[in-house]
Amino acid sequence: MPSMNNFVVEWERFIMKVKVLAFFPAKRIDDSKNVRHEELSFLIQRIFEDCKEGLMAGSETFTTIIEWAFVELLKHPKVMKKAQDLDDVVGHQRIVDEKDVPQLKYLQAIVKETFHLHPPVPTLIPHENFESCEVGGYHVSAKSMILVNLWDIHRNPCAYENPLDFNPERFVGSVIDVKGNDFQLLPFGSGRRICPALSLGLIMVQIYLARLLHSFAWKLPREENIEELDMSEKSSLTTPKAIPLQVIPNARLPFHLYVTSQHI
Numbered sequence: 001m002p003s004m005n006n007f008v009v010e011w012e013r014f015i016m017k018v019k020v021l022a023f024f025p026a027k028r029i030d031d032s033k034n035v036r037h038e039e040l041s042f043l044i045q046r047i048f049e050d051c052k053e054g055l056m057a058g059s060e061t062f063t064t065i066i067e068w069a070f071v072e073l074l075k076h077p078k079v080m081k082k083a084q085d086l087d088d089v090v091g092h093q094r095i096v097d098e099k100d101v102p103q104l105k106y107l108q109a110i111v112k113e114t115f116h117l118h119p120p121v122p123t124l125i126p127h128e129n130f131e132s133c134e135v136g137g138y139h140v141s142a143k144s145m146i147l148v149n150l151w152d153i154h155r156n157p158c159a160y161e162n163p164l165d166f167n168p169e170r171f172v173g174s175v176i177d178v179k180g181n182d183f184q185l186l187p188f189g190s191g192r193r194i195c196p197a198l199s200l201g202l203i204m205v206q207i208y209l210a211r212l213l214h215s216f217a218w219k220l221p222r223e224e225n226i227e228e229l230d231m232s233e234k235s236s237l238t239t240p241k242a243i244p245l246q247v248i249p250n251a252r253l254p255f256h257l258y259v260t261s262q263h264i
């Protein structure tokens with residue numbers, strides 16, 4: 001029987017496993033079938049092979065934002081505790097469902113705050129202007145490659161008070177959203193080339209984060225000091241953590257909610 005307690009996992013491998021549980025909450029596995037992690041990995045591989053095209057664009061952005069959300073939550077235990085107050089909405093006898101998300105206001109604020117500090121695509125995808133133009137007094141020749149420095153916009157003190165603090169409260173009750181209308185928060189871009197999967201991406205992040213927080217208590221391996229947790233980013237189109245986060249999940253719910261049985 002796989003134990004969910006006290007095993008250290010390399011983050012991305014774990015998140016792939018949890019993704020399957022999150023994707024297929026209705027498919028439960030009978031405890032007696034004793035499905036092992038290797039079998040689960042095989043199923044995941046098959047599922048991801050099958051729908052590779054649809055998921056490729058979204059998988060790296062998604063894992064990046066979930067990883068940074070966890071880093072910030074581990075660094076801010078009070079926020080983590082408050083986030084797990086979603087117990088009040090969901091209880092302990094089922095996992096979080098998509099229909100719960102609109103009620104999870106604090107979780108939504110955490111997601112926005114993580115997008116604010118750690119936009120997964122920090123310069124957006126390169127854009128090109130057909131015609132020359134003036135922007136903020138600068139001449140931009142036609143056919144320039146334009147990179148929007150979202151990372152800097154999101155950290156601009158003109159847009160946010162104490163912009164570098166991880167403070168989900170700033171978005172509680174705020175009308176600022178991530179849908180491309182509020183230029184101080186543009187994790188999915190804006191305008192004609194905005195991420196076409198914005199709604200899907202947003203709900204994926206909200207629901208997986210909610211499920212991970214509700215289903216597990218999290219801590220760092222060994223006695224690793226949270227203050228010393230490396231915060232550097234790997235530089236590419238997305239900005240995952242340079243050193244992948246390692247965490248120890250401890251089950252918070254009844255065991256039968258963690259396993260899936262029939263072959264998917």
Ligand code: HEM
Pocket residue numbers: 054055057058059061062065120121124125126187188189190192193194195196197198200201202205
């Ligand atoms: C957390 C999740 C996601 C984030 C933060 C995100 C972010 C972005 C950003 C910033 C862009 C570029 C927008 C611009 O340059 O103005 C983009 C483009 C794109 N995204 Fe997403 N994305 C996410 C999930 C997804 C998912 C799940 C899919 C597909 C299933 C997807 C498919 C695409 C595609 C196809 C483009 C290119 C659109 C174009 O060039 O016109 N994204 N995304």
